[in-house]
Amino acid sequence: MTEPLVLGFETSCDETGVGLVRGRTLLSDALATSMAEHERFGGVVPEIASRAHLEAMVPTVHRALAEAGVQASDVDAVAVTAGPGLTGALLVGLAAAKAYALALDVPLYGVNHLAAHVAVDELQHGALEEPSMALLVSGGHSSLLLVPDLSRDVVSLGRTVDDAAGEAFDKVARVLGMPFPGGPPIDRAAREGDGSAIAFPRGLTGPRDAPYDFSFSGLKTAVARWVEARERAGEPVPVADVAASFQEAVADVLTAKAVRACRDHGVDHLVLGGGVAANSRLRALAEERCAAAGIVLRVPSPRLCTDNGAMVAALGSRLVAAGVAPSAPDLGADSSLPIDVVRP
Amino acid sequence: MLVLALDTATPTLLAGVARRSADGAVEVLAERAVPSGTRHAELLTPAIRDVLAEAGATLGDIGAVVTGLGPGPFTGLRVGIVTAAAIADARGLPVVGVCSLDAVGDGARTVVTDARRKEVYWAAYDASGARVQGPDVVRPEGAELPGPFVGDPAFAARLGAPVEAAEVTTTGLLRAAAGQLDDPAAAAPLVPLYLRRPDATPPTSFKPVTTS
Numbered sequence: 001m002t003e004p005l006v007l008g009f010e011t012s013c014d015e016t017g018v019g020l021v022r023g024r025t026l027l028s029d030a031l032a033t034s035m036a037e038h039e040r041f042g043g044v045v046p047e048i049a050s051r052a053h054l055e056a057m058v059p060t061v062h063r064a065l066a067e068a069g070v071q072a073s074d075v076d077a078v079a080v081t082a083g084p085g086l087t088g089a090l091l092v093g094l095a096a097a098k099a100y101a102l103a104l105d106v107p108l109y110g111v112n113h114l115a116a117h118v119a120v121d122e123l124q125h126g127a128l129e130e131p132s133m134a135l136l137v138s139g140g141h142s143s144l145l146l147v148p149d150l151s152r153d154v155v156s157l158g159r160t161v162d163d164a165a166g167e168a169f170d171k172v173a174r175v176l177g178m179p180f181p182g183g184p185p186i187d188r189a190a191r192e193g194d195g196s197a198i199a200f201p202r203g204l205t206g207p208r209d210a211p212y213d214f215s216f217s218g219l220k221t222a223v224a225r226w227v228e229a230r231e232r233a234g235e236p237v238p239v240a241d242v243a244a245s246f247q248e249a250v251a252d253v254l255t256a257k258a259v260r261a262c263r264d265h266g267v268d269h270l271v272l273g274g275g276v277a278a279n280s281r282l283r284a285l286a287e288e289r290c291a292a293a294g295i296v297l298r299v300p301s302p303r304l305c306t307d308n309g310a311m312v313a314a315l316g317s318r319l320v321a322a323g324v325a326p327s328a329p330d331l332g333a334d335s336s337l338p339i340d341v342v343r344p
Numbered sequence: 345m346l347v348l349a350l351d352t353a354t355p356t357l358l359a360g361v362a363r364r365s366a367d368g369a370v371e372v373l374a375e376r377a378v379p380s381g382t383r384h385a386e387l388l389t390p391a392i393r394d395v396l397a398e399a400g401a402t403l404g405d406i407g408a409v410v411t412g413l414g415p416g417p418f419t420g421l422r423v424g425i426v427t428a429a430a431i432a433d434a435r436g437l438p439v440v441g442v443c444s445l446d447a448v449g450d451g452a453r454t455v456v457t458d459a460r461r462k463e464v465y466w467a468a469y470d471a472s473g474a475r476v477q478g479p480d481v482v483r484p485e486g487a488e489l490p491g492p493f494v495g496d497p498a499f500a501a502r503l504g505a506p507v508e509a510a511e512v513t514t515t516g517l518l519r520a521a522a523g524q525l526d527d528p529a530a531a532a533p534l535v536p537l538y539l540r541r542p543d544a545t546p547p548t549s550f551k552p553v554t555t556s
């Protein structure tokens with residue numbers, strides 16, 4: 001008997017993702033992005049993203065089916081991101097997924113976007129060790145999760161109290177005159193720089209601070225002040241050193257807290273996810289610190305770290321296999337869906 | 345042929361199943377108008393199930409899908425359009441989009457619906473029911489729109505004239521879709537009637553982050 005074929009929809013931000021997964025096998029991962037339309041605004045404009053999702057939806061489904069070499073009628077279940085994310089954007093994917101499930105007469109699984117970021121790693125590295133720790137960092141989220149059972153039970157240990165890590169990259173990139181999104185250009189510039197050149201602050205790392213929460217707002221402001229002081233003094237800004245030192249501060253805090261959470265909870269597997277997990281320094285430092293602490297580090301390929309439909313299909317596939325009941329017919333989107341709700 | 349008709353351009357979502365004869369005659373078999381406010385995405389597929397069951401039909405019996413393209417509040421509007429597009433795609437059916445205002449009332453009239461921000465969406469029709477002005481979006485005060493008005497009675501005071509209550513109907517959607525249903529190959533692509541640009545203006549200059 002072949003395993004069920006699951007069609008996954010992701011539209012929580014600016015990526016229209018449609019993926020197909022059979023069991024733990026990735027069959028296709030079709031993506032349309034409206035990123036270029038947001039560039040001149042310096043951030044994702046929700047209405048522009050929602051319009052783009054509507055235009056891209058059916059063509060992206062066709063690409064996913066064609067890449068996988070299957071027919072819509074072969075699909076056994078549909079999964080969709082129900083939250084968290086931008087409401088207007090979520091609703092396009094949710095309505096499409098509900099309609100495909102209805103028209104194909106298959107069950108519908110609404111899923112939590114953050115849990116899907118963890119599930120996607122199973123497509124590359126096999127069954128998730130449970131419990132695992134997960135560090136999810138992107139332009140929209142910065143979360144540290146304890147995962148006793150990804151199908152039913154995920155616990156939030158910590159999150160950002162202000163900016164998401166990815167937002168800090170975008171804002172620092174702007175200060176340094178780099179394009180949006182800021183992650184890739186900062187990573188590139190940092191390779192020529194010295195990460196220990198400037199001692200930027202590490203937020204929420206004092207003895208009385210919440211051990212697993214993050215704060216990147218102070219860091220972003222410190223970088224801006226440092227650069228502006230240089231400019232006011234008429235001195236050249238060492239862009240590579242600023243980028244490397246900023247990136248070092250982010251990677252340092254993220255990995256230190258993740259490793260500490262593993263140690264405190266007796267967990268020896270850590271999964272990275274989200275767009276910022278594509279950052280080369282974060283990956284390198286996580287590898288170094290996990291190796292030193294005896295933690296097995298699992299990082300999906302950069303393409304699967306960013307938002308995509310395959311991650312939603314991966315979690316849907318897991319829910320089907322675990323015998324979790326499908327979502328109710330009146331499933332809606334929840335822009336602030338809490339992480340302990342894996343399948344709303 | 346059975347036709348599935350959907351509209352989410354107003355706070356009342358509409359799902360209907362109708363039989364359309366070769367001569368264009370329409371018999372509505374089941375219809376749900378659900379005052380769903382901002383819950384279109386939650387309630388539309390359940391409403392479709394309900395009207396199919398009441399009509400004694402399955403999606404396998406449906407020959408075409410008709411959807412309103414607005415104008416209407418964007419977030420809700422997209423729910424109906426993407427639902428129609430997805431059902432049609434999954435079942436290999438033709439899908440036809442029409443101006444939602446065309447499906448409100450009949451005969452000579454001006455249709456007004458809530459565009460929020462103190463404005464109305466409107467379109468005017470002649471005695472034969474053909475649209476002669478609009479769709480457009482305007483502040484009702486001083487707009488000097490032609491009457492008689494049908495649609496959202498909440499705007500009577502601001503239009504300075506009575507507005508006969510009327511909503512999108514299955515009959516209205518099929519009437520507006522008649523030409524495209526007769527020749528589905530000529531059906532226009534499903535492009536929403538937004539009538540407004542996205543709310544976003546590019547910043548002209550970025551202020552320094554530390555400026556207080």
Ligand SMILES: [Zn+2]
Nearest residue numbers: 113138274307
């Ligand atoms: Zn994400």
